Amino acid sequence: MKITYNREACQGHNRCYMLAPELFDVDDEGYAILRIDGEIPAELEEKAQLAADNCPEYAIELVTE
Amino acid sequence: MSNTERPPVVDWATDFDHTHPDYGQNAPEIWDELRATCPVAHTERFGGTWLPVTHEAVSAIAHDTENYTSMGVVVSENKPEIPAPMGFAPPITSDPPFHAIARRLLLEPFAPKPVKALEQYTRDCCNGLIDDILASGSDLTDAATEYAQHIPVRIIAKMLGVPETDGDKFRRFIHQIIETPGADTVDEDGGGSFDEYLDAAIAEHRANPKPPGEGDLIDHLTQADIEGTPLLDEHVRGTIALLLIAGIDTTWSSIGAALWHLASHPEDRARYTNEPEIRLFAIEEFLRFYAPVTMARIAVTDHELGGCPVKAGDWLLLPFPAANRDPEAFDDADKFIIDRQQNRHGAFGLGIHRCLGSNLARMELAVAIDTWTERIPDFELSDPDAVRWSVGQIRGPRELPVRINLDTVNR
Ligand code: HEM
Numbered sequence: 001m002k003i004t005y006n007r008e009a010c011q012g013h014n015r016c017y018m019l020a021p022e023l024f025d026v027d028d029e030g031y032a033i034l035r036i037d038g039e040i041p042a043e044l045e046e047k048a049q050l051a052a053d054n055c056p057e058y059a060i061e062l063v064t065e
Numbered sequence: 066m067s068n069t070e071r072p073p074v075v076d077w078a079t080d081f082d083h084t085h086p087d088y089g090q091n092a093p094e095i096w097d098e099l100r101a102t103c104p105v106a107h108t109e110r111f112g113g114t115w116l117p118v119t120h121e122a123v124s125a126i127a128h129d130t131e132n133y134t135s136m137g138v139v140v141s142e143n144k145p146e147i148p149a150p151m152g153f154a155p156p157i158t159s160d161p162p163f164h165a166i167a168r169r170l171l172l173e174p175f176a177p178k179p180v181k182a183l184e185q186y187t188r189d190c191c192n193g194l195i196d197d198i199l200a201s202g203s204d205l206t207d208a209a210t211e212y213a214q215h216i217p218v219r220i221i222a223k224m225l226g227v228p229e230t231d232g233d234k235f236r237r238f239i240h241q242i243i244e245t246p247g248a249d250t251v252d253e254d255g256g257g258s259f260d261e262y263l264d265a266a267i268a269e270h271r272a273n274p275k276p277p278g279e280g281d282l283i284d285h286l287t288q289a290d291i292e293g294t295p296l297l298d299e300h301v302r303g304t305i306a307l308l309l310i311a312g313i314d315t316t317w318s319s320i321g322a323a324l325w326h327l328a329s330h331p332e333d334r335a336r337y338t339n340e341p342e343i344r345l346f347a348i349e350e351f352l353r354f355y356a357p358v359t360m361a362r363i364a365v366t367d368h369e370l371g372g373c374p375v376k377a378g379d380w381l382l383l384p385f386p387a388a389n390r391d392p393e394a395f396d397d398a399d400k401f402i403i404d405r406q407q408n409r410h411g412a413f414g415l416g417i418h419r420c421l422g423s424n425l426a427r428m429e430l431a432v433a434i435d436t437w438t439e440r441i442p443d444f445e446l447s448d449p450d451a452v453r454w455s456v457g458q459i460r461g462p463r464e465l466p467v468r469i470n471l472d473t474v475n476r
Pocket residue numbers: 127135138156157158168217221307308309311312313315316319356357358359360361385411412413414415417418419420421422423425426427
């Protein structure tokens with residue numbers, strides 16, 4: 001499973017950073033930074049799902065190949 | 066605003082009034098009925114106003130800065146006359162492209178990491194308020210006026226670098242502004258007006274600038290520039306006023322509403338206290354279910370919204386609380402689920418005006434509820450009929466009498 005983050009849609013609600021700090025950091029202005037590239041480690045899949053399910057701007061998506 | 070008698074509403078689809086006490090009492094039922102019958106309600110009141118109640122429509126308007134302006138965000142009989150894009154209180158009343166410039170000035174001090182640094186101060190402040198409540202020896206208190214009300218003013222005073230004790234002064238000033246916009250403010254303590262107070266604080270900061278990185282929020286603004294030009298005192302003053310107006314009643318309302326919920330739902334109260342791992346979700350569910358803020362826009366074009374003919378110049382309410390209860394967007398939307406796992410609520414708005422203070426407000430709400438439930442795990446409404454909720458675009462309990470179980474408190 002992979003995770004995608006759309007910087008254009010992100011408004012800095014920071015729900016992702018609170019729910020999944022292993023996957024998301026936050027920049028000085030409060031916008032999200034995706035910390036991983038490629039496959040989500042299995043133990044973080046649940047957190048990735050939470051981040052996606054709680055982003056009010058639909059800026060995070062999970063993709064399964 | 067609060068005491069004026071509103072003419073009765075006969076039909077919420079064609080003559081709604083969001084400032085009527087009946088709306089304050091029954092808003093969720095009114096939204097449900099409108100969603101089923103007329104999802105974009107209208108009223109001739111306030112010179113013509115629309116009320117969309119679906120998540121889809123509220124979100125579409127919040128994301129559309131072509132058909133709508135933020136020049137007016139509080140519905141009133143008169144439309145503001147200040148021209149866009151700046152509006153009278155940037156960035157909340159600004160439209161693109163100026164909005165991004167004004168907003169950017171404020172993003173850094175309100176980003177999650179600087180806000181995190183205020184957590185301990187906030188906890189100390191909450192504990193101090195509870196010490197006072199418990200020191201009275203009585204098992205009766207008012208969780209709105211003795212607790213929730215004081216938290217946001219003290220934290221913003223700290224951020225601005227003015228005495229914490231000025232918090233009460235801010236509250237009085239902003240209530241005068243909200244109740245009679247445009248009128249001169251007077252300090253009941255015999256001090257000067259709000260503008261004089263802010264000018265003195267700004268002059269003091271300009272005279273004694275602190276080194277970069279060590280300053281408070283007023284230093285941040287007096288030392289900021291837009292493309293090399295320092296901000297005018299007027300801009301600094303307007304911004305501070307906005308932070309006070311946008312940050313105080315809103316946060317007070319959400320802390321109060323969460324305490325109201327816990328006081329009247331023993332099972333959730335026990336879970337919040339005993340299961341710290343659900344708190345992250347509980348805070349968001351408080352925000353969703355009791356979203357305190359409804360914003361507004363003014364249409365700038367003639368267009369259709371959900372089949373309704375919106376005319377340029379019409380008001381539109383943006384009821385984020387109604388969007389948050391739309392069953393199309395949330396499973397069991399009408400149920401409070403304390404550990405809800407999927408919660409894309411819009412309590413802090415959607416789109417480019419996303420609440421600038423959301424990280425701060427969320428931290429204050431979480432610390433306020435954690436501290437209260439740790440010190441006072443068992444409490445209930447002492448007189449449910451005496452609870453008084455505000456009406457209008459910011460909704461929360463203004464009087465919240467509770468009885469504390471003194472046998473279980475942590476002194
Ligand atoms: C629970 C508490 C709060 C709630 C529910 C809330 C809600 C909102 C909402 C819904 C908006 C969007 C406005 C729009 O779309 O027109 C907003 C904007 C704003 N809020 Fe908050 N707010 C809260 C606390 C705060 C605090 C503590 C501050 C700062 C001290 C603050 C400062 C602002 C500012 C400056 C804006 C304008 C942002 C912009 O236009 O870019 N708010 N707030």
